Amino acid sequence: MTGPRLGRAPAVLLVPAVVGVALLVVPLATLVLATPWRTLPEHLGSQVVREALAITALSSLLTVVACVLLGTPLAWLLARVDFRGRRVVRALVLVPLVLPPVVAGVALVTALGRSGLVGQHLPFTLPYTTSGVVVAHTFVSLPFYVLAVEGALRTHGASYDVVAATLGADRWTAFRRVTLPLALPGVLAGSALAWARSLGEFGATITFAGNYPGTTQTMPSLIYVALNSDPTVARTLSLILLVLSVGVLVLLRERWAVGR
Amino acid sequence: MIHVGVDLPGRVSADVSAAAGEVLVVIGPNGAGKSTLLRAIAGLEPGRVRVGDEDWTDRAVPRRRVGYVFQDQSLFPHLSALDNVAFGPRARGLGRREADATARAWLERFGIADLAGRRPRELSGGQAQRVAIARALATDPDVLLLDEPFTGLDVSAQMALRNELGKHLRDFTGVTLLVTHDAIDAVTLADRVLVLDEGRVAQVGPPAEVAAEPRTPHVARLVGLNLVPDGDELIAFTPDAVTVSLTEPEGSSRLRWRGPVATLAPHGDAVRLLVHASPDLLADLTPAAAAELGLAPGRDVWLSAKATAVSRYGARA
Numbered sequence: 096m097t098g099p100r101l102g103r104a105p106a107v108l109l110v111p112a113v114v115g116v117a118l119l120v121v122p123l124a125t126l127v128l129a130t131p132w133r134t135l136p137e138h139l140g141s142q143v144v145r146e147a148l149a150i151t152a153l154s155s156l157l158t159v160v161a162c163v164l165l166g167t168p169l170a171w172l173l174a175r176v177d178f179r180g181r182r183v184v185r186a187l188v189l190v191p192l193v194l195p196p197v198v199a200g201v202a203l204v205t206a207l208g209r210s211g212l213v214g215q216h217l218p219f220t221l222p223y224t225t226s227g228v229v230v231a232h233t234f235v236s237l238p239f240y241v242l243a244v245e246g247a248l249r250t251h252g253a254s255y256d257v258v259a260a261t262l263g264a265d266r267w268t269a270f271r272r273v274t275l276p277l278a279l280p281g282v283l284a285g286s287a288l289a290w291a292r293s294l295g296e297f298g299a300t301i302t303f304a305g306n307y308p309g310t311t312q313t314m315p316s317l318i319y320v321a322l323n324s325d326p327t328v329a330r331t332l333s334l335i336l337l338v339l340s341v342g343v344l345v346l347l348r349e350r351w352a353v354g355r
Numbered sequence: 356m357i358h359v360g361v362d363l364p365g366r367v368s369a370d371v372s373a374a375a376g377e378v379l380v381v382i383g384p385n386g387a388g389k390s391t392l393l394r395a396i397a398g399l400e401p402g403r404v405r406v407g408d409e410d411w412t413d414r415a416v417p418r419r420r421v422g423y424v425f426q427d428q429s430l431f432p433h434l435s436a437l438d439n440v441a442f443g444p445r446a447r448g449l450g451r452r453e454a455d456a457t458a459r460a461w462l463e464r465f466g467i468a469d470l471a472g473r474r475p476r477e478l479s480g481g482q483a484q485r486v487a488i489a490r491a492l493a494t495d496p497d498v499l500l501l502d503e504p505f506t507g508l509d510v511s512a513q514m515a516l517r518n519e520l521g522k523h524l525r526d527f528t529g530v531t532l533l534v535t536h537d538a539i540d541a542v543t544l545a546d547r548v549l550v551l552d553e554g555r556v557a558q559v560g561p562p563a564e565v566a567a568e569p570r571t572p573h574v575a576r577l578v579g580l581n582l583v584p585d586g587d588e589l590i591a592f593t594p595d596a597v598t599v600s601l602t603e604p605e606g607s608s609r610l611r612w613r614g615p616v617a618t619l620a621p622h623g624d625a626v627r628l629l630v631h632a633s634p635d636l637l638a639d640l641t642p643a644a645a646a647e648l649g650l651a652p653g654r655d656v657w658l659s660a661k662a663t664a665v666s667r668y669g670a671r672a
Binding site: 254255257258259260261262263264265268272273276277 | 397399415416417418419421422423425427429431432433442443446447490494
């Protein structure tokens with residue numbers, strides 16, 4: 096589509112824009128180019144890689160489940176119930192969005208570590224276990240999920256809830272049969288976001304759960320270790336994460352890339 | 356018998372009673388509190404509500420036995436027509452099979468059983484409104500609330516739906532309140548008309564009475580009458596009872612007014628003038644007379660009416 100002829104784009108805008116694109120694209124392009132495609136199956140087959148893949152798959156899936164189970168009610172509460180301190184709760188829920196992941200890890204250790212404030216009373220151990228990985232991932236992913244679902248809940252407003260109530264539905268019935276089905280696109284988008292965030296999570300995981308092959312070593316943690324010992328493996332694994340991330344972007348493109 | 360008392364300071368202060376089986380058509384200008392009255396009955400606004408011998412005042416919305424047809428078409432977009440109608444019966448405790456059977460029977464009564472599987476976006480305005488009314492009636496409510504149910508439909512769809520609704524309302528044993536802007540709804544559907552004005556009940560009565568002796572300018576305009584306050588009384592007269600002249604009319608009649616012509620437009624065989632007198636008045640005259648007087652917007656005219664051509668009645672019932 097060509098707009099009206101307002102003249103050429105000025106260099107003062109064009110040059111920085113091109114540099115910006117280069118900065119974003121060149122590293123990813125070289126990553127793709129540097130991938131040893133011939134030995135890829137061999138790298139993927141090694142035990143340490145397979146374990147990291149399995150843990151990443153498992154923990155990211157469980158993270159999504161945890162986000163749906165905890166985040167959906169939380170988003171509903173924030174979108175639909177007018178309680179005292181709602182703004183404060185929403186602000187607190189969103190803190191992990193801007194928190195450095197390593198700080199999240201330290202906070203988790205302080206609270207849930209073996210001698211942590213809460214952790215010392217727990218009948219089970221979280222740090223350095225796969226469950227710990229899921230807890231760390233949920234901590235950083237939940238805000239993304241809650242934001243997406245709360246937004247979806249607000250787009251329809253409460254008008255259909257009101258209709259459901261006049262038809263005799265209590266709030267739980269209205270939630271199950273009206274509110275949630277209408278917010279389903281938001282639930283899917285939020286799940287994809289939470290999953291993507293979980294896939295790449297590194298800082299909080301390594302701080303809270305460590306980096307033990309077979310229990311807590313996820314793909315990003317393995318990449319970090321491998322970059323020193325075997326850069327080819329690191330690049331191969333990175334490529335896999337790149338493909339998965341782009342996949343999420345494609346999944347969400349109708350919601351965001353097009354810019355609603 | 357229902358009794359509703361709504362008292363929202365600054366908005367609505369109205370007491371309304373209606374008998375079982377009665378259709379009450381609520382009219383009044385925008386902001387008169389018509390929708391607020393319905394919302395109060397449904398429990399969406401505070402207000403004292405008594406239905407039969409039950410006090411609904413502190414009852415939560417889902418536990419009030421109302422059927423509500425909202426102004427904007429509010430069918431659940433993700434449910435089929437059948438599931439929309441079955442929603443109420445299911446929410447009120449019926450099993451899926453029974454609720455579906457109830458819903459299907461209602462769609463059949465409205466002649467749209469063949470649309471049962473369609474989503475709301477696949478329905479025309481008239482079809483969607485039939486589903487909405489069927490959904491409101493499917494829970495067998497004590498009170499049926501209809502907020503401008505014909506708005507947004509084209510004229511032929513309005514006529515068809517109005518007739519059909521009238522048929523169903525005759526069978527309905529509960530109380531119906533229908534909010535409208537259209538005088539024809541009052542004439543065709545109402546047992547009684549309730550006129551709201553600035554949050555208060557200005558007039559209640561059978562449609563013929565309200566149409567003949569309107570108490571508010573809004574209703575007078577709806578039925579096409581001129582309404583002039585005169586002390587404790589109101590004077591109502593038709594536009595064709597008005598004589599238009601360029602000079603002050605002879606005689607001793609007090610029924611004379613002066614003002615500039617605001618608009619003139621064809622009205623049936625006649626030309627209808629709107630004159631900015633105090634208050635605004637309508638006058639009908641023949642096209643020939645209008646041409647002879649050289650009438651145009653802005654032109655000052657005298658209006659008069661014969662005392663025998665007006666009806667005079669108390670301003671308060």
